[in-house]
Amino acid sequence: MYPEALAQLTCPSQPQVGLHLAPGATTNADGIVEHGTLTCATCTTRYPIRNGIADLLGPLALPTTPAQLTNYLPPTAWLYERTWRPQALSLLSGEPFGYSRELPLIARLMEPERPGIYLDVACSNGLYARALAQARGGAPGHVVGIDHALPMVQEGRRFAQQAGLRISFVRASAQALPFAAGSVAGVAMGGSLNEIGDVNKALAEMRRVLAPDGRAVLMNLVQARTKGGRGLQRVLGFGGVAFWPMGMLNQHFADNDLRLAAQWRYGVVVFSLLLPG
Numbered sequence: 283m284y285p286e287a288l289a290q291l292t293c294p295s296q297p298q299v300g301l302h303l304a305p306g307a308t309t310n311a312d313g314i315v316e317h318g319t320l321t322c323a324t325c326t327t328r329y330p331i332r333n334g335i336a337d338l339l340g341p342l343a344l345p346t347t348p349a350q351l352t353n354y355l356p357p358t359a360w361l362y363e364r365t366w367r368p369q370a371l372s373l374l375s376g377e378p379f380g381y382s383r384e385l386p387l388i389a390r391l392m393e394p395e396r397p398g399i400y401l402d403v404a405c406s407n408g409l410y411a412r413a414l415a416q417a418r419g420g421a422p423g424h425v426v427g428i429d430h431a432l433p434m435v436q437e438g439r440r441f442a443q444q445a446g447l448r449i450s451f452v453r454a455s456a457q458a459l460p461f462a463a464g465s466v467a468g469v470a471m472g473g474s475l476n477e478i479g480d481v482n483k484a485l486a487e488m489r490r491v492l493a494p495d496g497r498a499v500l501m502n503l504v505q506a507r508t509k510g511g512r513g514l515q516r517v518l519g520f521g522g523v524a525f526w527p528m529g530m531l532n533q534h535f536a537d538n539d540l541r542l543a544a545q546w547r548y549g550v551v552v553f554s555l556l557l558p559g
């Protein structure tokens with residue numbers, strides 16, 4: 283956890299109340315808090331920082347669907363960016379769609395040169411967090427990767443360190459973001475809305491934390507156009523992965539006061555730029 287993130291983190295159950303680092307924390311040469319305890323001044327809940335990662339969920343927060351459970355497994359976290367993720371968008375869109383096409387698109391839509399805090403929500407290994415941190419260069423502010431699966435953020439931290447990027451990782455739920463209302467310049471979410479659980483609560487949280495001039499950039503999957511594709515999606519639905527028709531996806535955005543500013547579809551892959559309504 284970098285000091286820039288610590289200064290902004292709030293209690294997930296009382297998101298207007300800041301968290302404070304208790305005395306006795308250990309910090310490494312880069313200024314990262316490696317071990318310590320965060321406390322909420324109001325509800326007195328204590329949250330550990332272990333190996334540089336703040337855990338705001340604790341051991342009792344369990345995944346609710348088979349898809350989420352898979353992501354709690356260390357082998358999934360290890361394999362994710364080493365196998366599936368680099369090919370994912372080409373396979374799902376039906377056209378060449380490597381990182382060299384996807385990541386500049388995310389960075390451009392986010393306008394990450396603006397100062398402030400940028401979140402990669404449900405970040406897995408932090409692919410979008412790294413793209414944003416790289417695109418931001420030395421701009422004032424900070425990038426934070428959030429996921430509820432500890433092995434995912436642990437892997438994310440390793441990737442960020444290998445790339446020499448200053449990114450903080452937090453274990454937290456997309457439905458209870460540990461940031462104050464209006465405090466975030468940008469929220470990115472790549473592919474996670476489909477398996478997020480309570481989609482309206484996750485979008486409401488995204489909207490709550492966004493600053494009035496904030497931007498949300500989402501990549502997710504929608505209902506397939508072909509019968510075979512829809513059949514496969516129905517099977518995945520039993521595992522807790524939802525594939526909405528475009529109209530329903532956009533209704534979810536509108537219901538949560540997120541205004542659709544631009545949208546592109548490639549196969550079942552959709553990129554959306556959302557602004558506060």
Ligand SMILES: C[S@@+](CC[C@H](N)C(=O)[O-])C[C@H]1O[C@@H](n2cnc3c(N)ncnc32)[C@H](O)[C@@H]1O
Nearest residue numbers: 353404405406429430431455456472473474478
């Ligand atoms: C498809 S992967 C996301 C990939 C990543 N954003 C990317 O673009 O490579 C889905 C991720 O969402 C996380 N996730 C699912 N539901 C979540 C929730 N309610 N809160 C936080 N993380 C969640 C999973 O642990 C998993 O790491």
